[in-house]
Every structure is written in structure tokens, then in C-alpha cells.
Amino acid sequence: MEIVVQKYGGSSLATVEKIKEVANKVIKKKEEGYHVVVIVSAMGKTTDELISLAKGITDHPVPREMDMLLTTGEQISIALLSMALNAKGYSAVSFTGSQLNIQTTSIHQKARIKDIETTKLIEALEENKIVVVAGFQGVTKDNEYTTLGRGGSDTSAVALAAKLGGRCEIYTDVDGIYTMDPRKLKRARKIEKINYEEMMEMASLGAGVMHYRAVELGHKYKIPIYVASTFSEERGTMITNGGDTSMEEILITGMASSLDDIQVTLLNIPSSTSSLYRLFGELAEEEVNVDMISQMLTEDNKMNVSFTIPKTDLHVAEEIVEKWREEDSAIQWEVNTDIAKISVVGLGMRSHSGVAGKVFELMAKNNIEIKMVTTSEIKITWVVDQKDELRAVEVIGSGFGLEMAE
């Protein structure tokens, strides 16, 4: 019998009523003739509540004890869902990460899955049971409880599907992956199929529901991942090895835009690779997350360097840059906080070189100034003034067919 691993997020399990609905959805899959393994997150706001308890104790809780605390959230969910399934007449059994021996590295709060022992799980499936597993958690080889960090439950689901050779279904509060956040592009289109690599780019832009790590794992083990809404029957998005196979050629699969970054520009720094090396080395050391970089030589053997960083890292970056200025008073710098960072992603770019050109053309035609641009194999990212964000999104959305058909 084929194995399906379903994952339900916290908002799908926020109340006992929702848990009972999820049970019905699980049962439906079981009745279709599959072995069903369900991965669950903590109920609704449980994790937040636990974190706030910890903050009440101390501002800097020990990571080990934080994991001890947080793993209870998913344990509550598995117990309740398993109760609900049993109450509806289906034999179900729940397991914690520790009971299944979901082996992870030993870095608390951001552990990575190394292996999963499936004997117990497969035994239960063979007894015709539905298996409910706590997501987000694992154990070290010494049976210390660990958590996987952001996107952890998705990662648990994909890892388990990989280990069991099953399909993976991620159920959440949105009904699939969209070409663009519908709050920013009203007529954004739902994507039927998206390639792992595209999805990874989208995820790393903070877009697209799924966390990067989970998609990466799916890619590595070639596990098809289906993303859909828990409480609707609408068709969702399939993340696979292929891409969208519609007749028309798709250049751009999706788009994302963010207001969370700022642009820092340094003027008149000595033109040498070692300066750049030193600058970005110092930023990296302070864990400032530099994204886009653009550099331009000027006269007098000097250069200007622009880069984007998260808004939250501004203070640290300032300190570093000020130190440089103390050493060399010729250096000037400015910060632009009113920027929007827009990216388009698409496998089609590999075979079609015209995408960047078309982006420039669309921006120019609409009088939107591009302040910075970087390109990678399947992604183009550019910076515009914040006031131009939604207009740029719209222009690209219609220019590259990211909207629903009329």
C-alpha cells in the first residue's frame, strides 16, 4: 500500500473543532486506500505561549531547556489528533520525536535531522493504524530533545516521506503557492506545478508558504510535495522535479517583494579586492546578512560599493562602517531605508537570456528607477524606491503573465 505523509500546521489545529476536522481529512485519505502518516505542529498559539512562559522566567533561557519546553507543544497535538481518530473508530497511535528516534544533530533549537528509525512506524502501519508524529522535534544520540528551528515541521514531514518512500502533502491555511503574494498582486495566479529549485528560491525570499530547508530536502530525495489548504478541497500546488508543463512557455514562475531591507552605499573606498574582502568579512563576522552587492570603480583608484542588509542589522553595520571612516576620512556613506527588493524566479531563465532585458524595459517604460540589480541563474533581483513597489509588481505581474486569466 502506498504511504502518504500529511503535515498539518498550527493554524489548522488551533481548536479541538479544527482537530476533529483534520481527523476527518486524514480518515478520507485512509479510506482512499493509503497508509497515512500525519505530522503535526503545535496547536495555534501554543508555541508562542510557551515562549512567553520562558521569557517570564529569564530573558536568556538555556537552549536545551527551551527545547524541553517547546517539544510539549507538538506532543499535545499528536495526543489530541490520535484521540480524535480513535474516537471516530480508526485505530491511530501517536509518537514523539524521541519515541520514533528521529535522530538529529545536537545543536538545540536548530538541530538537523540525520536519520529516522522507521521500524516502529512501519509496524504500526502494518497493523493498519494511522500514525501521528510530532513534527519539529527530534533527539540526539543521548536522547536529548531537540527542535529543528523555523519550518521544522515541514522538514520533519519531507524527511519522513523520503525515509518511507512516500508522497508528502503539506496542509496549511493558504491553498497553494501563488505567483506573488496576493496582498501585493491582487490577481496573482496559483501555481499548479513548481520546480524544487524555483521553490527554493521563492522560499529563500520568504515567499511561498514552505520553508527553504523542507524544499531542499524534497529536492535532494526527489519527494513530490503537495501544498494545499486544510479546510478546502481546492487544488493546491505540486512541487516536483518538473516545472509547469502548460503549452505556453513560462519564463517567470513567481515573484516576491520585500520591504525588510535597506541599502547601504560606501563612496570613495580604496579600490582593491582586499578592501571588499575586509568589508564583507567584518560584516559576516558580526552576522550581518548581506544580500545584494554592487560595486563600481570611480576615478583615482577608488570605488563605490552598495549592498543590501536586513533593516534589523542596520545598527551593527553602522558601527563597522564608522570604524572605516575613522581610518580613512575620504570614505563617505549613506543609507537608504525606503527601498523595496523585488525578485523574479523562473527555470525558464536558464534557456532564455532576455528576461533581465525585459525587466529593464518594463521598468523604464513605466518610469520606475532601478537602484541596484543582481542576477543569478534562475533569479533576478532589483531594488526600487519603496513608493514604486506595488506599481513595479503590477507591471511585472502582467508583463510576465503571473496573473489569472481574465
Add this chain to the structure above:
Amino acid sequence: MEIVVQKYGGSSLATVEKIKEVANKVIKKKEEGYHVVVIVSAMGKTTDELISLAKGITDHPVPREMDMLLTTGEQISIALLSMALNAKGYSAVSFTGSQLNIQTTSIHQKARIKDIETTKLIEALEENKIVVVAGFQGVTKDNEYTTLGRGGSDTSAVALAAKLGGRCEIYTDVDGIYTMDPRKLKRARKIEKINYEEMMEMASLGAGVMHYRAVELGHKYKIPIYVASTFSEERGTMITNGGDTSMEEILITGMASSLDDIQVTLLNIPSSTSSLYRLFGELAEEEVNVDMISQMLTEDNKMNVSFTIPKTDLHVAEEIVEKWREEDSAIQWEVNTDIAKISVVGLGMRSHSGVAGKVFELMAKNNIEIKMVTTSEIKITWVVDQKDELRAVEVIGSGFGLEMAE
């Protein structure tokens, strides 16, 4: 270094503030030069909240999943207390029942401890750590999570003290064991020392803070158990092998009274041991918890039988008795719901036969009718009208010196 096992109940851990206070109390013991192992219950109303979540799912949750759910309560407590200790600069580490391998029988919701692996725990103590352990929970040999039922955390604490050869301290919201519930006998006296056997009798009467199982275990392994208030420095009660060693002879150590029972009387049943055997057999089969029994022969080879049962079992008992009446219409029966069951407990009764006589005398002098009486080696229990309860308690309290000195 001597090991002390401290147990803190849920009301002592109801808020993060209280948890921090408990941490201070633990640290104080550590600073006195002891190895400290702390057993905790779930915070305040957590267990009730979890139970109500389960009830929201189904009226009859699977016991296995109920244990999966409930064990999270203590896990939250151990994490938070351990965080608090670490935040105060003391190295502490928490363990669940599963991590410590607290082996139990496999009956969910009322498992019994079989053994505890202490290697991990002793290692931590040798690293000078404070060890925080989840009470009330254990695991079967297949690592299925179990809970110990009522009084479970006390039992965990005493079992761990026995295994480690340490002392046991139970901290709770009352400051010791009293001769009588102070709500019923205002001037009830705190007992400094009480014998295990007396304490077991008190506990089985629902009095005296501690649960029967925990005291029984203390008795078996001769573990001194100290019961005191978490948030006061007042001296509590020591449960040991000896008894109260004050100069004056103590006949009665404590008293308990309950309004939770009813008295059922059957008249004119055939006088034979087999009738009694059948009656109480049928009651036992339906798990009706019969306590006191008294029987009296009448003329015509008939007899009358009176017994007490918990109020909650009335309905089941009625069904059984009605069946008898259908078979033999001579049988009549009556139920008295307005009774109080009063017990006195004391090792002194073993060597002094006058206690029952003195009870009868005190009741008679004060015109309190005794409706039923049973005696055992160290306990006398009798039934009075509910309206006479507090007067009887007062008469016994002053007659046997259960009150504070003036």
C-alpha cells in the same frame, strides 16, 4: 554528599513567579551542601486544562493518548524550573520519565513504578548539577509513556529517594499533617512526627495531604518523608518509622471525617454466609467500593446488613439491591444519605484497648448517636448523623488531645 529529593506540587508552581521562588528554595538546599533532585508536578491548573482539551475531542479518550497528553504538563514544569535555576547561576538539567527510564507497568493512567535507571541522574549529580525530574510519569519497556494516577508525583519522589538512598521532602500548599482538617476542627494541632502506618490510614481516609501509595512506598523502603509548606519556613511533619515521641502517651494521632458516603441497610435477607458472599461479590463486580459492614441476626433465620459506600456508587448499588428484592419480596432496604463517617487513627491503640470504650463514652455523654462502628488494629471508624459531625469531631478532638495547647 547526601542526596535530598524534593517534590513541589502544582500549586507551588502555578506561575513563573512561584517557579522562581521554588528555584530559590532548591538553591538554598544545594548551598547547604546536598545533592538536590527535584520532582515537579504540572503547573497549577495545567492538568485540568489538558483534560478539558481531551474532553473537547471525545468523552472517552484512549488511555494511551491521555498519557501522551498529560505527560506534557510536567515536562513544561521541569523545563521552566531548570531554566530558572540556570538563570540564577546554578547548573541544572531536566529529565522526563522517558529520559530517566522510570520503568512502569503498562496500565495507562494508573501505572506503577517497577524500577528507575539512575546512571544518567547520578552522572549529572556528580557534575554538581541540580537534577529536575518530571513526576507522575514513566515509560513501559517499549518506551510508551505512562502516568501513575492520583498522588503520582509524590510516589515518583519517594521512589526516587528510595532508589538513590536519599531523604524525601514533599513541599505543598499546607504546612504539614494536622491531627484533623483545620476546617473542621479549628484548633487542630500540627503533627511533628507520624508513623508510616498511621499516615497510611490517614491517607486512605483521604486526609493528610499525602497519597496512600507514596506513604506505602516510603514505609516499604524506610524513606523518611518530610511534608512542609513551599512558601514558609515553618516546621512541617516528618513521616518515619517511629511515632510521636512526646512524654505523654499518645493514643490517637489523627482524625478524619467525611460526608462522601451513604449507608445502605438491607432488612430480612436469608441468614447465611452465602447470601453475604453473593451480595458483596456482586457489589465488588460492579466496582462499588464498600467500606464499613455490619450485620445482625434477627428472628426467623433472617438478618439485617448495613454497609457504607461512596455517594457516587448509589445508582449501581440500587440496581443490584433491586434485583434481590425481585427474587425475594421479603427483603426491604433503606438508604441513609445524611451520614458522616468519622475515624480516629493511632498506633497507641495496639497497646491500649480502652480507645473504643472512650469513643463510645464521649459520644453517649454528648448525646450523639452512633449508627454503625468498625474497628481495626490502629483505627476506629463510626457513623453519626451528618448534623452531629462537627460536634463529634470537637468532642473527640478535645477528649483525645488533638488540639493545640492553650
